[in-house]
Amino acid sequence: MEIKLNQIVLHLLDSGASEPVLSDRAMDMDADLYEYFTAVIERAFASDDGKNCRFLPDSAFAQEMAQNGDFVDLSRRIGGVIFEKLLQYPAIPAGDLAVVDFAADGVPYYGVLKLNYRPGYTHATQRLGNGQFSSMVPQRTLLPGTPKADEAALFDRANGTVRLIEKKYTLDEKKDFYLSTQVFGCTEAVTEKAKLKAICESAVAAVKEAYPEPEALDDVPPFDGGTETAVELMVRNQAVDNQIAVEDVCTRIRENYPLAAPKFEAALAETGVEETDRLTVSPARIKKLESRSFKTESGIEIKIPAELCSSDEAVEFIHSATGGLSLLIKDVLI
Numbered sequence: 001m002e003i004k005l006n007q008i009v010l011h012l013l014d015s016g017a018s019e020p021v022l023s024d025r026a027m028d029m030d031a032d033l034y035e036y037f038t039a040v041i042e043r044a045f046a047s048d049d050g051k052n053c054r055f056l057p058d059s060a061f062a063q064e065m066a067q068n069g070d071f072v073d074l075s076r077r078i079g080g081v082i083f084e085k086l087l088q089y090p091a092i093p094a095g096d097l098a099v100v101d102f103a104a105d106g107v108p109y110y111g112v113l114k115l116n117y118r119p120g121y122t123h124a125t126q127r128l129g130n131g132q133f134s135s136m137v138p139q140r141t142l143l144p145g146t147p148k149a150d151e152a153a154l155f156d157r158a159n160g161t162v163r164l165i166e167k168k169y170t171l172d173e174k175k176d177f178y179l180s181t182q183v184f185g186c187t188e189a190v191t192e193k194a195k196l197k198a199i200c201e202s203a204v205a206a207v208k209e210a211y212p213e214p215e216a217l218d219d220v221p222p223f224d225g226g227t228e229t230a231v232e233l234m235v236r237n238q239a240v241d242n243q244i245a246v247e248d249v250c251t252r253i254r255e256n257y258p259l260a261a262p263k264f265e266a267a268l269a270e271t272g273v274e275e276t277d278r279l280t281v282s283p284a285r286i287k288k289l290e291s292r293s294f295k296t297e298s299g300i301e302i303k304i305p306a307e308l309c310s311s312d313e314a315v316e317f318i319h320s321a322t323g324g325l326s327l328l329i330k331d332v333l334i
Helices: 031-046 060-067 071-088 179-184 192-210 226-236 246-256 258-271 283-289
Strands: 003-013 051-054 095-104 107-116 118-128 131-142 151-156 161-165 169-171 174-176 243-245 278-280 291-295 301-305 315-319 325-329
Touching: 003 031, 003 071, 031 095, 031 107, 031 151, 031 161, 060 071, 060 179, 071 095, 071 107, 071 179, 151 179, 161 179, 192 226, 192 246, 192 258, 192 278, 226 246, 243 246, 246 258
Parallel strands: none
Antiparallel strands: 003 095, 051 161, 095 107, 107 151, 118 131, 151 161, 169 174, 243 278, 291 301, 315 325
């Protein structure tokens, strides 16, 4: 993805102050800052904590964004509204707010990136007489060290869709979102991570119900959890460029587990995942699907590549008469 930054306006939203510090102009950017914010936006697009939303018909923010041609003024209005929420709900953390005018692969976007403060220490040097000494000073407004926004909204100005990363905080004595519901006026949606989990769980449940005897499946090893391993590995194998097309998963289910296909498709419809969806899956999430972890009663944890679990040439799972499960690891090199 090619990101081109046009301008960034930075606002300081410190709930310890009575008012926000709202900028009157875009910030100056050197090469390092350009690279930093480019990485932040790329991570926001790639994060499987993100969800794809649309504006509600009565979204005041959508109307403001469509009518306000002054980008700096628009950014100040966003900063002011979010700061009001910080004062209203103390659980929402303070932070810097970067409002970005950018293009992604030529498509115009506005981005709202919230960089929450972290407590930490910095150093300070003082002069005492003819000498000097250094000490550590507490600092409660440190910015993230890695190029990653804690909360983000990416607005596609061409088609009106919203890529949203938000967190739940205690609002009126209950945990809830505030960006989608009280700031931007977006539809509620499921995160990519939750959708992937729903796909895997629905597929595993459907296959287990349709094929109660794992031995009946050529690619499923005869041990507890074998079906789960084989099906999740199949889902992971549909990933192309960190994206999984739900349609491809459905096709593989129909081909490999035809008896499970109707049950899987019905269960999927109940989760809100549509066959036309394309899920963004982080490399870390894909890597997690590539292995299976097993833990013994004594606390020993073993991680095995998922593809090896489907072959008794490398490992073998042996059921005992008492219902226990033993793991035999073969070809061990010492």
